Amino acid sequence: MERFKEITKKIDFMKCSFCRNKSVYFRRNEGHHYCKNHFIKNIEKRVKRTIRANKLIENGDRIAVAISGGKDSANTLFLLNKIFKNNPKIKLFAITLDEGIKGYRDKSVKKSEIFCKKIGVEQHILTFKKEYGFTVDRLSKKMDSGYCGSCGLLRRYLLNKKARELKMTKLATGHNLDDECQSILMNILKGDLLRLVRGGPMPMLTRHKKFVSRIKPLITIPENESELYAELNNIPFHPKSCIYSVDNPLRGQTKKFLNNLDKTSPGIKYSLYESAIKIMPFIRTKFKSGKIGSCKECEEPSSQKVCKVCELLKSVK
Ligand code: SF4
Ligand code: ZN
Numbered sequence: 001m002e003r004f005k006e007i008t009k010k011i012d013f014m015k016c017s018f019c020r021n022k023s024v025y026f027r028r029n030e031g032h033h034y035c036k037n038h039f040i041k042n043i044e045k046r047v048k049r050t051i052r053a054n055k056l057i058e059n060g061d062r063i064a065v066a067i068s069g070g071k072d073s074a075n076t077l078f079l080l081n082k083i084f085k086n087n088p089k090i091k092l093f094a095i096t097l098d099e100g101i102k103g104y105r106d107k108s109v110k111k112s113e114i115f116c117k118k119i120g121v122e123q124h125i126l127t128f129k130k131e132y133g134f135t136v137d138r139l140s141k142k143m144d145s146g147y148c149g150s151c152g153l154l155r156r157y158l159l160n161k162k163a164r165e166l167k168m169t170k171l172a173t174g175h176n177l178d179d180e181c182q183s184i185l186m187n188i189l190k191g192d193l194l195r196l197v198r199g200g201p202m203p204m205l206t207r208h209k210k211f212v213s214r215i216k217p218l219i220t221i222p223e224n225e226s227e228l229y230a231e232l233n234n235i236p237f238h239p240k241s242c243i244y245s246v247d248n249p250l251r252g253q254t255k256k257f258l259n260n261l262d263k264t265s266p267g268i269k270y271s272l273y274e275s276a277i278k279i280m281p282f283i284r285t286k287f288k289s290g291k292i293g294s295c296k297e298c299e300e301p302s303s304q305k306v307c308k309v310c311e312l313l314k315s316v317k
Helices: 002-013 036-053 071-084 105-119 128-132 136-142 147-165 177-189 223-232 249-264 268-286 308-316
Strands: 025-027 032-034 062-066 091-098 123-127 170-172 213-215
Touching: 025 223, 032 036, 036 071, 036 223, 062 071, 062 147, 071 091, 071 105, 071 170, 071 223, 091 105, 091 128, 091 147, 105 123, 123 128, 123 147, 128 147, 136 147, 136 308, 147 170, 147 308, 177 223, 177 249, 177 268, 249 268
Parallel strands: 062 091, 062 170, 091 123, 170 213
Antiparallel strands: 025 032
């Protein structure tokens, strides 16, 4: 009898806490099991809440989703399309950057093309080769280190420029809770508190008419839940990480550190995120960022006479 009770308890334990169907996910910080249906509904509810609570999207918006072919950006496009496809006042597009990373980006760009076609979203693909005249593969051969950071700089610059040229009002990225927590911790570790205010669901970038507002609808969704959501919805995505991410060891170590903490203290990433959100307004008033002007060479927003991208382009060519 005892043995039977133990087995039924075990079977019971694997059922959804909301409908008793088979569980596909256990959220440790809540102690709840989720079946496929309730898991999908829960993710969508949380993304909608982030959008509504932070007024990320308004009628009249033209939204460009920066889709790389990975799970997070594909989920962002899938979710925004699902939520807004019947709203004629909101238009959705996709922008994909091909940095020229053989064996990685070529594969993920293909996945993004398949996905955009599948859901009928207009996609704009831009290559570093055409826009900048070189690939990140070449950059990595020219620089001993720092090419991942340079690639990130070039990506942000191009995404903002193209989104603006395409008359977008918002630029949505696939940043998830893990990405955000890593950035929060890294900025604190580096003593870069001003950069901390660039976090949050709609980062307060220094106002400049050439900046397109960035939004992060997936910011409260942990990475493992984002992956499961993509799998349960049959969203095509490239599962591998960029081969050059090893060039950013601090991010890799911060990721490991946070994941280890989360094993013994489930939910710690949510508390870190919530703490950062609460601190941001104080940092914003205490540390005013410098005035932002325009780069005298490319006329994009810059706090220096010549922007970092123009400097980088000169050193590479
Ligand atoms: Fe570029 Fe670094 Fe991202 Fe790879 S990980 S795509 S090198 S920013
Ligand atoms: Zn410039």
